Amino acid sequence: MDPTLSKGDQARADILDAARHLFVTYGYHGTSMRAIAQAAGGRSVAGLYNHFPSKEAIFMALIAERNPYDLLFGVLEGALADAHTLADFVHTALREVLRVLPQHYDFLQLAQIDLREFGGKNIAHLLQHSAFPRLLDLLRRVQALPDAARLDSLVWVRTLASLVIGFVITEQLAPTGLFGDLSTDEWAAHLADMLLYGCLGPRAG
Amino acid sequence: MDPTLSKGDQARADILDAARHLFVTYGYHGTSMRAIAQAAGGRSVAGLYNHFPSKEAIFMALIAERNPYDLLFGVLEGALADAHTLADFVHTALREVLRVLPQHYDFLQLAQIDLREFGGKNIAHLLQHSAFPRLLDLLRRVQALPDAARLDSLVWVRTLASLVIGFVITEQLAPTGLFGDLSTDEWAAHLADMLLYGCLGPRAG
DNA sequence: GTCTATAAGAGGATAGAC
DNA sequence: GTCTATCCTCTTATAGAC
Structure with missing residues (x-):
């Protein structure tokens, strides 16, 4: 074509x-x-x-060449460039990531296949050689945001990743309608508030 | 035997x-x-x-008969019985769930297989007919805790589930040592604080 | 680089004796 | 309820002509 x-x-x-x-x-x-x-x-x-x-070589090529990491990093970089505070960044980043990820549903499925069939070795390789270095660099710049000094970066980044991964998996597991009342953007905003202030903290809205 | x-x-x-x-x-x-x-x-x-x-019938029997839901609900009920505040409950529940889950690693793997090979239908069936009704009942009682009145239960329970699921998956993906400095109990405490107060809120410790 | 044909074996499932 | 033997299909991968 x-x-x-x-x-x-x-x-x-x-x-x-x-x-x-x-x-x-x-x-x-x-x-x-x-x-x-x-x-x-x-x-x-x-x-x-x-x-x-x-x-297996076909599968490995799919993981290596058809992954959305460049796109995701573009989204995160864009969110960081526009953000004046950590709250800005978290809200924009979660919203945009949850918007972009469903467009790469295929890759998420391939990642799950890799986890099951190949012990996650292809994804782990991709993370270590491509994603982690850039992620750590981005994280340093996030920590430079005015209200992010106290951020425990290791805990924070794992929590953020867990929220996104868990969001995708619970979507697959939940019967239609259980979580269906809210749009993806609304979910992103709720998750961002939860990540920023917790369930006991103040609400932005 | x-x-x-x-x-x-x-x-x-x-x-x-x-x-x-x-x-x-x-x-x-x-x-x-x-x-x-x-x-x-x-x-x-x-x-x-x-x-x-x-x-396939063998696989379905494994999901239906060898799942840890009774055990998990026992843990959650125990955590709720001991808790005087939402913070108590979240800390105890996360700690105990993250302690118990790794002992049922096999089931988590079977759940991932179900997700990939059978579209998650067996897990979804189990959730709808066994887990969800009990979960909603427990959630009502959690909301009766003194500081939990404002809890948006839908958002809260999905966040909690996402954190646990994401914790398990990131463990599988991360190279040894990246997240390895902290014990599971320490991770549980950090995640509980994050869930309660967010990354900008006050810290208990 | 693409094809037809085929090798060599593993797959799920069954028949029928005991 | 367990066995031996077997059916037939599908599997990955290769040989060799064009």
Whole structure:
């Protein structure tokens, strides 16, 4: 579809697109190389092996090349640039992250597959080599915000990550309607207030 | 092993034990009926079908019969019985839940498998028919605590659940040592303070 | 780089004797 | 309730022509 791609690269992209969809829909072991080849434009199975040495290599390429980390960091950087206080940053960041994440639902599913099928090694590798260094740098700048001096960064960042991850998982688990009365933006605002002031503290609104 | 079990029930228990271990270690599709039969005391494959009609039925039985919900509710009830304030309850509950959960790591893994392989339908069924009714009842009594009147229960309970789920998942993802300086009890205390007062509020200690 | 054809074996599930 | 033996499908991966 993309005229800037060579024929080989286009085939590779087709394979990755097909595999992503099938892995997400039917799981890793529930997806066969046959199914991927068929979904990637009716190719032959053997053709896949011209681009990837194994099924696992296809999965690893998806984690490494189709992750939303650049996008997420862009969102966080944008939220930080606009923020004058920690409260500003937390509200904007949570709102934007929860807006952006659902658009990358596929990756979240792939991450869960990696956790189960490969012990999370591919995600952990990505975090250590790409995400963590940038995250620590960003965190230092967050701590420079006027009201953030007392921030225990380790506790804070794990709490923030837990809230986002837990939000996604509880969404998958809860029956429709249980948490459905509030929009995602409203949830983001509530979670931000909870993170900033707790359930006993003052409310912004 | 258990003399109170009939021969048939003992076989059933053996099969469930073996399947649980293999599912957790190798994943659902990574575990064959042959492997389960072998691990369940060197039985024959056909023998499994005297106790379960299919492989999926074995998995469903594990979710339905080997879950720690009774235990968790016991912990929460105990925490509530001892608590005079919401802060008491949150601290005790988080500490005890994070102590108890790792002892049921197998179930957490099975829950993740259910999420991926079966769309979470088995966990969702368990929650709706067993956990949610009891949880709502307990929540009403939590709100009767002196300082909990203003509690937005929906937001609060989802935040609490997200923190616990996120704690477990981040533990799996983080390289050893990144979060490893603090004990689980210390983490529980930090998370409880965060939940109660937020990152900008007062600290108990 | 793509194809057809096939290897070599594992998968879930069943038949029927004991 | 347990076994041995087996069915048939599907699996990943490869060989070799074009």
